Amino acid sequence: MEKRIYTVSTLTREIKEVLEKSFPRLWVEGEISNYKRHTSGHLYFTLKDENAQIRCAMWRFKADELRFRLEDGLKILLEADIQLYEKSGTYQLVVQQLQPAGIGELQLAFEQLKKRLQAEGLFDPERKKEIPLYPERIGVVTSPTGAAIRDIVSVIRRRYPPAEIILYPVKVQGSGAAVEIAEAIKNFNDYGVVDVLIVGRGGGSLEDLWAFNEEAVARAIFSSHIPVISAVGHEVDFSIADFVADRRAPTPSAAAEMAVPDRSELLGVLAYYRERYQNYFIQKLNTYRDKITAFKKSYAFRRPEDILYQKIQRLDELWRVVQSAMDYAMERKKQRLLNLKLQLRTLNPQEVLRRGYSICYKDGQILKNVKDLKTLDIVQVKLHKGQFISQVQMLGESE
Amino acid sequence: MKKGQNFEKAMKRLEEIGEALESGDIALEESIKLYEEGIQLIDFCQKKLNEVEKKVQKLSRDSEGKFHTDQLDGPVSEEQD
Numbered sequence: 326m327e328k329r330i331y332t333v334s335t336l337t338r339e340i341k342e343v344l345e346k347s348f349p350r351l352w353v354e355g356e357i358s359n360y361k362r363h364t365s366g367h368l369y370f371t372l373k374d375e376n377a378q379i380r381c382a383m384w385r386f387k388a389d390e391l392r393f394r395l396e397d398g399l400k401i402l403l404e405a406d407i408q409l410y411e412k413s414g415t416y417q418l419v420v421q422q423l424q425p426a427g428i429g430e431l432q433l434a435f436e437q438l439k440k441r442l443q444a445e446g447l448f449d450p451e452r453k454k455e456i457p458l459y460p461e462r463i464g465v466v467t468s469p470t471g472a473a474i475r476d477i478v479s480v481i482r483r484r485y486p487p488a489e490i491i492l493y494p495v496k497v498q499g500s501g502a503a504v505e506i507a508e509a510i511k512n513f514n515d516y517g518v519v520d521v522l523i524v525g526r527g528g529g530s531l532e533d534l535w536a537f538n539e540e541a542v543a544r545a546i547f548s549s550h551i552p553v554i555s556a557v558g559h560e561v562d563f564s565i566a567d568f569v570a571d572r573r574a575p576t577p578s579a580a581a582e583m584a585v586p587d588r589s590e591l592l593g594v595l596a597y598y599r600e601r602y603q604n605y606f607i608q609k610l611n612t613y614r615d616k617i618t619a620f621k622k623s624y625a626f627r628r629p630e631d632i633l634y635q636k637i638q639r640l641d642e643l644w645r646v647v648q649s650a651m652d653y654a655m656e657r658k659k660q661r662l663l664n665l666k667l668q669l670r671t672l673n674p675q676e677v678l679r680r681g682y683s684i685c686y687k688d689g690q691i692l693k694n695v696k697d698l699k700t701l702d703i704v705q706v707k708l709h710k711g712q713f714i715s716q717v718q719m720l721g722e723s724e
Numbered sequence: 725m726k727k728g729q730n731f732e733k734a735m736k737r738l739e740e741i742g743e744a745l746e747s748g749d750i751a752l753e754e755s756i757k758l759y760e761e762g763i764q765l766i767d768f769c770q771k772k773l774n775e776v777e778k779k780v781q782k783l784s785r786d787s788e789g790k791f792h793t794d795q796l797d798g799p800v801s802e803e804q805d
């Protein structure tokens with residue numbers, strides 16, 4: 326019998342045929358090693374288990390669809406065609422699709438991106454910007470038709486109507502959403518007039534919220550000069566955007582609450598200031614009036630009369646200022662004026678003296694400190710009714 | 725200058741004035757000035773807070789990079805660049 330002699334090419338071709346026919350498209354499980362990404366965008370790696378290994382290639386147009394990154398040690402499940410490459414006599418798996426084993430691909434992509442951006446410093450607390458206390462304009466990046474914008478508008482209108490709301494409408498899910506959101510954040514930065522940005526959408530599945538877990542959005546938030554409040558989903562869902570944002574709100578409504586102060590609270594603060602200033606001012610003027618009255622009545626008063634009259638004239642001017650302040654207060658709040666009058670009465674020095682206090686003068690000056698006295702000094706003491714001259718016998722401690 | 729920043733400055737100044745007045749050791753003339761400044765700032769802030777709400781605006785950018793704003797509920801156009 327004649328021997329059959331193959332050429333290398335024929336033999337290889339026959340092996341290729343047998344191999345590729347006996348193993349139509351198949352699923353394999355294993356662990357990645359020797360992973361390399363070629364500059365062409367094609368991916369190469371070895372799939373292995375304890376006892377064997379097989380080379381794999383994933384062409385660029387498939388590789389670009391991957392949401393997570395391949396890395397050595399990653400356990401995966403892949404669908405592939407087996408292919409023998411005649412030129413080198415080697416066979417490999419050409420990967421059609423690939424998913425992580427034991428964990429969802431979105432989960433894995435999320436964990437990977439989170440780890441990578443964290444290492445790069447995108448979540449650093451010291452990089453976070455302050456949210457302004459009293460924003461004039463609030464930029465919102467969300468869908469024009471979702472519940473998020475409705476909630477944000479209603480909260481801001483309730484809490485702080487003077488704020489202006491500017492919406493940049495974007496797609497918040499589906500392909501291209503991440504790019505639109507990132508663009509909108511950049512555009513707001515170019516536009517420049519808003520003081521704070523709210524970026525987000527209402528709740529949904531991990532798939533629905535996915536745009537907010539994409540790198541493009543994370544980088545746009547990080548690069549924003551305008552402080553960003555993220556508002557993605559409902560309460561528990563954390564997104565990558567939440568980690569990068571200057572503040573994270575659990576819902577769009579909560580983001581609106583963070584963005585603006587409460588108007589009625591602020592009006593209360595202003596009313597309090599007005600009252601505090603007026604009370605203080607009236608007290609201050611009363612003190613001066615008392616001093617001058619004391620001068621006028623003092624036996625020890627030795628200054629030329631004209632200084633006295635200058636003081637009296639100044640006092641009259643000051644009273645006019647107080648008067649106008651009080652007229653103003655009267656127009657605004659009659660009740661408050663009544664309170665002020667009541668206070669004026671208790672502050673009147675005659676009332677104070679009536680309660681048993683006395684005023685002590687030396688050389689016409691009201692004494693406030695024992696340090697201004699020496700033993701044997703002559704002082705004048707004014708009581709509610711009458712006055713007397715007294716000589717200092719002994720000095721106590723000043724406190 | 726942004727009005728929002730003025731509001732923030734005014735609120736900060738009001739706090740300062742309150743503290744200065746209550747510290748007690750300022751001259752009468754100075755306290756009158758502070759008092760009047762304070763009342764003016766309070767009036768300014770109250771006016772600002774009582775402004776009426778504005779329509780929600782919608783921002784977009786065309787292919788030439790120009791910005792446009794419309795009212796959200798109706799496309800009445802107002803151009804800005």
